[in-house]
Amino acid sequence: MTGRTIVDDITGSRRMRRNRKADWTRRLVQENRLTADDLIWPVFVVPGTNVVDPVAAMPGVNRMSVDKLVEAAKEAADLGIPALATFPNIEMSLRDETGSHCLAADNLINEATRAIKKAVPNIGVITDVALDPFTSHGHDGVLRGDVIVNDETVELVARAAVIQADAGSDIISPSEMMDGRVGAIRRALDEAGHQNVGIMSYATKFASAFYGPYRDAIGTGGLLKGDKKTYYIDPANGTEAMRDAALDVEEGADMLMVKPGLPYLDICWRMKEAFSLPVFAYQVSGEYSQIKAAAMNGWIDGERVMLETLLAFKRAGCDGVLTYFAMDVARHLAKKA
Ligand code: PBG
Numbered sequence: 446m447t448g449r450t451i452v453d454d455i456t457g458s459r460r461m462r463r464n465r466k467a468d469w470t471r472r473l474v475q476e477n478r479l480t481a482d483d484l485i486w487p488v489f490v491v492p493g494t495n496v497v498d499p500v501a502a503m504p505g506v507n508r509m510s511v512d513k514l515v516e517a518a519k520e521a522a523d524l525g526i527p528a529l530a531t532f533p534n535i536e537m538s539l540r541d542e543t544g545s546h547c548l549a550a551d552n553l554i555n556e557a558t559r560a561i562k563k564a565v566p567n568i569g570v571i572t573d574v575a576l577d578p579f580t581s582h583g584h585d586g587v588l589r590g591d592v593i594v595n596d597e598t599v600e601l602v603a604r605a606a607v608i609q610a611d612a613g614s615d616i617i618s619p620s621e622m623m624d625g626r627v628g629a630i631r632r633a634l635d636e637a638g639h640q641n642v643g644i645m646s647y648a649t650k651f652a653s654a655f656y657g658p659y660r661d662a663i664g665t666g667g668l669l670k671g672d673k674k675t676y677y678i679d680p681a682n683g684t685e686a687m688r689d690a691a692l693d694v695e696e697g698a699d700m701l702m703v704k705p706g707l708p709y710l711d712i713c714w715r716m717k718e719a720f721s722l723p724v725f726a727y728q729v730s731g732e733y734s735q736i737k738a739a740a741m742n743g744w745i746d747g748e749r750v751m752l753e754t755l756l757a758f759k760r761a762g763c764d765g766v767l768t769y770f771a772m773d774v775a776r777h778l779a780k781k782a
Pocket residue numbers: 573575576577585620621655656657658659660673728729730731
């Protein structure tokens with residue numbers, strides 16, 4: 446067929462497919478790109494040496510002892526990954542009602558920070574100050590009766606933040622969703638002379654079912670009594686999430702995080718539009734495991750789905766993503782370059 450067609454009449458000669466016609470045009474018009482610079486790698490630390498212990502519900506993810514973690518951190522830095530986020534699996538005998546072991550200068554998370562910063566100074570270390578790895582009940586704060594008490598938890602978390610910064614943490618990442626925590630941590634850090642230590646707030650952390658495999662990884666799954674609905678945000682509420690994030694911005698957060706990731710892309714977009722701050726999504730354990738499980742069954746192409754989800758975060762306005770795929774992606778990108 447030659448000459449004008451009925452479609453030319455309908456579209457007035459606009460054809461979207463012209464820009465999609467070849468690999469080179471598609472590359473030319475590509476709006477978002479994923480690079481190693483976008484990746485934060487969450488890692489699980491266990492006591493001991495020479496331990497690499499697979500997390501059953503997260504194929505490809507291991508709990509590592511500090512020595513192994515240091516090796517992995519070197520590899521991550523060589524692949525261009527800017528930062529790690531560390532999560533400790535604390536011995537049960539050290540967990541108590543108030544999570545008091547979070548204040549030990551030589552606890553596992555601080556030991557990991559010191560070792561990584563010493564061996565691999567050019568990788569960023571982001572540490573969470575929530576109490577859940579340290580409490581005997583798996584909640585993120587101090588449990589009194591059946592209440593997670595806000596202000597007492599904030600006090601502890603702010604002290605833990607200073608101790609984490611003393612150990613060399615570059616960014617404190619409070620995930621326990623207590624009111625006032627960002628401001629309290631900022632004040633405590635400044636008073637201790639840690640003006641250069643940043644705060645990446647889990648500004649909008651939702652009471653989600655997607656955290657299941659993580660709780661297995663750090664050994665809190667069996668412990669948790671009840672749920673976290675009195676402090677995490679209801680998945681139904683976008684406006685409330687924005688208000689919570691606005692408070693964190695006022696209190697001095699340097700970066701904002703949305704968690705979980707893919708089911709909350711609308712929140713990522715709204716936060717990026719509303720605040721002039723870097724926004725990160727946390728592609729959480731359940732999101733990772735879903736993709737892995739389907740890929741292992743041959744139901745989806747795991748690598749392509751992984752890359753598509755991460756690109757979707759970029760399109761939604763995120764400056765980067767915390768993802769258990771970080772090493773896989775970085776290796777894939779290095780191969781392509
Ligand atoms: C708790 C915390 C959670 C995650 C990291 N820190 C959620 C929870 O257990 O309630 C989830 C991470 C993931 O699922 O990958 N402070």
